[in-house]
Amino acid sequence: MTVVIDGKAAAASVIEAVTSAATTLESSGHRKPGLAVVIVGDDPASHAYVSAKSRMAKQCGFNSIQHTLPEETSQEDLMALVAALNADPEIDGILVQLPLPKHLDSEPVIQSILPEKDVDGLHVVNAGKLATGDLKTGLLSCTPAGAMILVRQIHGKDLSGLNALVIGRSNLFGKPMAQLLLNASATVTIGHSKSRDLPELARQADILVAAVGRAEMVKADWLKPGATVIDVGINRVAAPEKGEGKFKLVGDVAFAECKPIAKAISPVPGGVGPMTIAMLMANTVIAAHRRAGVAAPSF
Numbered sequence: 001m002t003v004v005i006d007g008k009a010a011a012a013s014v015i016e017a018v019t020s021a022a023t024t025l026e027s028s029g030h031r032k033p034g035l036a037v038v039i040v041g042d043d044p045a046s047h048a049y050v051s052a053k054s055r056m057a058k059q060c061g062f063n064s065i066q067h068t069l070p071e072e073t074s075q076e077d078l079m080a081l082v083a084a085l086n087a088d089p090e091i092d093g094i095l096v097q098l099p100l101p102k103h104l105d106s107e108p109v110i111q112s113i114l115p116e117k118d119v120d121g122l123h124v125v126n127a128g129k130l131a132t133g134d135l136k137t138g139l140l141s142c143t144p145a146g147a148m149i150l151v152r153q154i155h156g157k158d159l160s161g162l163n164a165l166v167i168g169r170s171n172l173f174g175k176p177m178a179q180l181l182l183n184a185s186a187t188v189t190i191g192h193s194k195s196r197d198l199p200e201l202a203r204q205a206d207i208l209v210a211a212v213g214r215a216e217m218v219k220a221d222w223l224k225p226g227a228t229v230i231d232v233g234i235n236r237v238a239a240p241e242k243g244e245g246k247f248k249l250v251g252d253v254a255f256a257e258c259k260p261i262a263k264a265i266s267p268v269p270g271g272v273g274p275m276t277i278a279m280l281m282a283n284t285v286i287a288a289h290r291r292a293g294v295a296a297p298s299f
C-alpha cells in the first residue's frame with residue numbers, strides 16, 4: 001500500500017517541539033521569541049498565508065507582530081522598515097511576504113535583512129552556508145527544510161545510493177532542496193523547463209520532488225515504480241464539481257494516477273504546505289535561542 005505522507009501531522013509534531021522549546025526558553029528568564037511578518041499590498045492569497053503564519057506564531061507562544069503596508073509603498077520605506085526591525089532587540093525573525101507588488105524589487109529587501117533574523121533562509125549568507133554544507137549555523141529555507149523532513153520519514157537521514165530529481169531551479173525552492181538532498185548523500189539532478197526529457201529523468205528518480213507551478217504536470221508514466229514523490233506545487237484550478245465558479249488546490253503531480261505507482265506520495269493540500277509554516281516557526285525559535293546565547297534545538 002502506498003503511503004500518503006501526512007504533512008499536517010508532521011507539521012503538528014514540529015509545532016509541538018517548537019512550542020516546548022519556546023516555553024523552556026521563556027521559563028529560563030528570556031523573552032518570548034519575536035517574529036515580524038511584513039506584507040505589502042492587498043493580494044488576498046498573501047493575506048491568507050500571512051494570517052496563517054501569525055496565528056501559528058501565537059500558538060507557539062511567540063510575540064507575533066504584523067506590519068501591513070499599502071500597495072503603493074516605496075522601496076525606500078520598505079527598506080526603512082526592515083532596517084528598524086533589524087535594530088529591534090525584541091525581534092528574532094523577519095519575514096517579508098513574497099511576491100511583492102511589481103514596482104518593488106524583492107532582492108535588495110531580502111539581502112538587507114540581517115542573516116541571523118532571516119527566518120525565510122533566503123539571504124545569501126544562509127544560502128551560502130547551505131551550499132557549503134554548513135547546516136548548523138545558518139537558517140534553512142522553510143519549504144525545502146519541510147520537504148526534507150517528509151523525505152526523512154520515508155528514507156531516514158542517509159540517502160546514499162538513491163537518485164533524486166528536483167524539478168524546478170528557483171532560489172526559493174529548487175536550488176536549496178537540491179543542496180539538502182545532496183547533503184544527505186543522494187545523487188541529485190535538477191530538471192527544469194529547458195531540460196530535454198523530463199519524463200525520462202523522472203523515471204530514474206527514487207525520490208522525485210516537483211516544484212514547477214504547473215497543475216498536475218507529473219503523470220503516472222513519469223514515475224519509477226516505488227518512487228517517493230514530494231509535491232511542492234500549489235495551483236488553484238477551477239472545480240466545477242464543487243459548484244459554479246469554485247476552485248480547488250492541486251499540486252504539480254497528478255495525484256490519483258501517480259499514487260498507485262509510488263511507494264510514498266505527499267498530497268496537496270496537506271503535504272508540504274503545512275510544513276513550510278512549521279519550519280518558519282522552527283527557524284524563529286532557533287534564531288531566538290541563538291540571540292539569547294542558549295543552545296538551539298534542531299528539527
Ligand SMILES: Nc1nc(=O)c2c([nH]1)NC[C@@H]1CN(c3ccc(C(=O)N[C@@H](CCC(=O)O)C(=O)O)cc3)C=[N+]21
Nearest residue numbers: 049095096097098099120142269270271273274276277
Ligand atoms: N517570504 C515568503 N515566505 C514564504 O514561505 C512564502 C511566501 N513568502 N509567499 C508565498 C509562499 C507560499 N507559502 C505557503 C505556506 C503555507 C501553505 C499551506 O499551508 N498550504 C496548505 C493549504 C492552504 C490553503 O488551503 O490555501 C496545504 O498545502 O495544505 C502554502 C504555501 C509560503 N510562502
